């Protein structure tokens with residue numbers, strides 16, 4: 001099985017006053033998807049935006065809108081995000097009592113359904129749903145804020161997931177998020193990840209140049 005490597009810039013580090021321009025710029029700069037960090041101030045200690053902002057960005061880009069839901073009870077937002085034009089929803093196993101049902105609801109709404117684990121959560125917590133997800137996101141920082149230091153200890157989970165995928169003949173993608181730059185991307189790739197979220201590295205300086213610097217490592 002060959003999975004395509006993808007760079008997913010996180011708009012958490014973009015200018016919140018110019019999202020329309022920012023998503024256009026990402027498309028022109030060679031990004032493979034837009035990573036959209038949705039935070040509710042409860043699941044994480046930060047508050048960003050909801051489906052209304054996704055809807056406002058939608059006409060400005062054809063890129064895959066990859067919504068990382070850092071919210072309690074993400075199942076409550078499935079219809080709103082589908083209607084807003086989200087392409088995928090990634091939900092935290094730590095944020096819902098009903099991970100299987102919530103993933104089913106995302107698929108039923110026509111979106112890609114993915115699951116994410118925090119640095120303190122073991123792979124065991126998501127084993128029962130690995131057969132139904134499009135992607136697994138392994139957080140390489142604790143969620144809530146951009147600009148944090150990469151946690152290399154999370155890479156063992158990336159390796160374990162890649163091995164489980166092979167043994168079980170599954171085809172989910174493996175995404176990493178947090179502290180990804182032109183050095184750590186290589187570590188994550190070697191561990192088995194193929195989708196790389198990067199916020200502060202992409203937005204520090206020239207966006208197109210920084211995306212190309214990451215792509216050059218893949």
Ligand SMILES: O=C(CO)[C@@H](O)[C@H](O)COP(=O)(O)O
Pocket residue numbers: 010012013035037068141142143144145146147148177178179180197198199200201
């Ligand atoms: O989900 C999150 C933070 O919770 C991330 O998507 C960050 O936005 C990534 O930012 P950097 O670590 O690349 O600055």
